[in-house]
Amino acid sequence: MMESLQTLFGSSWPVVWTLAKIVAIVLPLMIAIAYLTLAERKVIGYMQVRIGPNRVGYFGLLQPLADGIKLLMKEIIVPTASNKGLFLLGPVLAIAPAFAAWAVVPFDATLVLADIDAGLLYILAMTSVAVYGVIIAGWASNSKYAFLGSLRSAAQIVSYEIAMGFALVGVLMSANSLNLGKIVTAQAGGFWHWYWLPLFPLFIVYFISAVAETNRAPFDVAEGESEIVAGFHVEYSGMAFAVFFLAEYANIWLVCMLAALMFLGGWLSPVPFLPDSILWLFLKVGFLVFCFLWFRATFPRYRYDQIMRLGWKVFIPITLVWIIVVGAMMQTPWAYLFH
Amino acid sequence: MIFQDFVFYTLAAILLIAGLRVITARNPVHAALFLVLAFFTAAGIWLLLEAEFLAIALVLVYVGAVMVLFLFVVMMLDINLDRLREGFWSYLPVAAVVGVLMAVEMALVLSGRYFIEAAAPVAKPAGYSNTAELGRVLYTDYLLPFELAAVLLLVAIVAAIALTLRERKDSKFIDPAAQVQVKRNDRVRMVSMPSYTEPEAEQAQQEPKP
Numbered sequence A: 001m002m003e004s005l006q007t008l009f010g011s012s013w014p015v016v017w018t019l020a021k022i023v024a025i026v027l028p029l030m031i032a033i034a035y036l037t038l039a040e041r042k043v044i045g046y047m048q049v050r051i052g053p054n055r056v057g058y059f060g061l062l063q064p065l066a067d068g069i070k071l072l073m074k075e076i077i078v079p080t081a082s083n084k085g086l087f088l089l090g091p092v093l094a095i096a097p098a099f100a101a102w103a104v105v106p107f108d109a110t111l112v113l114a115d116i117d118a119g120l121l122y123i124l125a126m127t128s129v130a131v132y133g134v135i136i137a138g139w140a141s142n143s144k145y146a147f148l149g150s151l152r153s154a155a156q157i158v159s160y161e162i163a164m165g166f167a168l169v170g171v172l173m174s175a176n177s178l179n180l181g182k183i184v185t186a187q188a189g190g191f192w193h194w195y196w197l198p199l200f201p202l203f204i205v206y207f208i209s210a211v212a213e214t215n216r217a218p219f220d221v222a223e224g225e226s227e228i229v230a231g232f233h234v235e236y237s238g239m240a241f242a243v244f245f246l247a248e249y250a251n252i253w254l255v256c257m258l259a260a261l262m263f264l265g266g267w268l269s270p271v272p273f274l275p276d277s278i279l280w281l282f283l284k285v286g287f288l289v290f291c292f293l294w295f296r297a298t299f300p301r302y303r304y305d306q307i308m309r310l311g312w313k314v315f316i317p318i319t320l321v322w323i324i325v326v327g328a329m330m331q332t333p334w335a336y337l338f339h
Numbered sequence B: 001m002i003f004q005d006f007v008f009y010t011l012a013a014i015l016l017i018a019g020l021r022v023i024t025a026r027n028p029v030h031a032a033l034f035l036v037l038a039f040f041t042a043a044g045i046w047l048l049l050e051a052e053f054l055a056i057a058l059v060l061v062y063v064g065a066v067m068v069l070f071l072f073v074v075m076m077l078d079i080n081l082d083r084l085r086e087g088f089w090s091y092l093p094v095a096a097v098v099g100v101l102m103a104v105e106m107a108l109v110l111s112g113r114y115f116i117e118a119a120a121p122v123a124k125p126a127g128y129s130n131t132a133e134l135g136r137v138l139y140t141d142y143l144l145p146f147e148l149a150a151v152l153l154l155v156a157i158v159a160a161i162a163l164t165l166r167e168r169k170d171s172k173f174i175d176p177a178a179q180v181q182v183k184r185n186d187r188v189r190m191v192s193m194p195s196y197t198e199p200e201a202e203q204a205q206q207e208p209k210p
Helices: A002-047 A063-073 A084-104 A119-129 A131-140 A144-175 A180-185 A200-213 A238-263 A278-298 A304-330 A333-338 B002-024 B028-048 B052-076 B088-111 B130-139 B143-164 B176-180 B199-206
Strands: none
Touching (some): A084 A131, A084 A238, A200 A304, B002 B028
């Protein structure tokens, strides 16, 4: 069948085939994002002894669809005093990197769209670009609440990116590669060989920084409903508003996927008698995403100066010290523990 | 090769237009965003040269960190463009001289014998990683210059911090360690108050004092 398709499209086949692969990644991702919103409301509902949405469809399963249709039907209001071009560019810049980063994410030993050597760097670059959506949206809205939200977000993301980057430096020192697939295969050997154990401080720093990078509770001062209404997206309505939320949830999936790949062995099986499978990856990512919802239901919002202190004075020193520890241990007979 | 040429000229055109708009845009935020676009397209051109590490580092460092802080500052400024444009004509002759000098210098360098057009680099095999190659060269052949550059940057960092470090009298900074160690009795005083008072006593309280 592949050959017949190949002859049908002729020289444009590589383009068509790549597009098909992109659709095969983005479509399930969109569905996962939609159902993450439902999962969030359900999980937090049960944690607060409520039921959560249960009206639309059995068990509320059609709720994300209903929300999507509602948001599509709503009018996108562009404030008169806003900078119109940038106002509409904001949501686009927020969601584009969130999807573009998935190009190098491996789902299996062979299942990856672009198997590039600098994959980890590419992902770091893409997540660092994501902040522009928030900044531009906040500035272009020409509203004080939105502007305060975007300033908070910019400072927060830039601060936590450093800790996150250093945490990843430890991973690439251990794996000897920037290729995500090779990082996973370097962890082969079961539960106790995954990098969460030798790089435990980096794992914790990475995961908490990931929560801060995605602007999620308890680090959601960029939205801060009680102080600045809704932060950077206070002026947005309809689908423009929804795009910000899609970007946020896409980023949650992305950072959890990265944590699973780099610290929890990706698709590798935790025990030797079960085969490696993509299902393990989904299980690990699912657990990490659940932790995000759990955090939101558990912790009160951090104060802004506390966030900055945690990022600069706690996380960055921890990562620096642990990188030195890993580097020093590499020169000792116990180096095998860190590979 | 045709396709690569097409991509190069497209990126180069975007880069030139973005660079031009950086200096001509009236709004400083727009200018900063055009600079972001210029960095991004420059990274694209480097990718075309198979220099993926440099390209990604450009996006990561300049687009992801430097320009964010730049925008951060520029967004908060309320720049009066008319005042910036004052004295344009009086500065023009000096600026023109400097501009012409720079153009002549560049022409000298580009046409001189030091700038020999290198042969097109041979495409590297598929397994070649210029990230690993760059790291190896930096830490072996160019170790001393690399460390010197690192020390220079460190000095700059320390200097920048030292310049801004001053004790403010009106700062409301609270030591987090002290905050965490606070006990209830430091903040709350328990007062024993009767929940019910006799009516006579209440009346006596309401009467104005002589």
